[in-house]
Structure formats: C-alpha cells, structure tokens
Amino acid sequence: MSEQLILEPTPLNAVDRCDRCGAQAYVRATLLNGGELLFCAHHAKQYAEGLKPVVAAIQDETAKLTASAVSVPDEE
Numbered sequence: 112m113s114e115q116l117i118l119e120p121t122p123l124n125a126v127d128r129c130d131r132c133g134a135q136a137y138v139r140a141t142l143l144n145g146g147e148l149l150f151c152a153h154h155a156k157q158y159a160e161g162l163k164p165v166v167a168a169i170q171d172e173t174a175k176l177t178a179s180a181v182s183v184p185d186e187e
C-alpha cells in the first residue's frame with residue numbers, strides 16, 4: 112500500500128502557542144502562501160477579519176475551550 116496524503120488536520124495541543132501572545136493556541140490559520148499561524152481564542156477573534164483575504168483554511172478548536180471551563184477574559 113502506498114502512502115496516502117492525509118488532509119485531516121492535526122489537533123492543536125498544549126505545545127501549540129499563539130503567535131501573538133504565547134498563550135495556548137486554539138485556532139490554526141493556514142495561509143494561501145502555505146504558511147501557518149496559530150492564535151489563542153482572543154487573538155483569533157481579533158485577527159479574523161484581517162486574515163480572511165489571505166487565509167486558505169481555519170481550524171477552530173475554541174469549542175474545546177468553552178467546553179472545558181472558564182471563559183477567556185477579553186482584555187487588551
């Protein structure tokens with residue numbers, strides 16, 4: 112059997128960190144140029160609009176966050 116390219120996204124985990132603040136990342140944005148950005152829930156929300164034109168795919172795992180507890184304080 113030959114290897115298959117699996118497009119299933121890898122789940123984000125505790126070692127994935129927000130590119131902006133270093134908090135645990137819950138959103139992975141795959142860019143049109145092939146790059147990748149990781150965001151915490153807060154920064155994902157903050158950058159969502161600006162990223163739209165350059166993003167190929169968004170993997171949003173913020174549901175994990177709300178499912179497992181405490182809301183993120185929405186401060187700057």
Ligand SMILES: [Zn+2]
Pocket residue numbers: 129130131132133134150151152153154
């Ligand atoms: Zn962040």
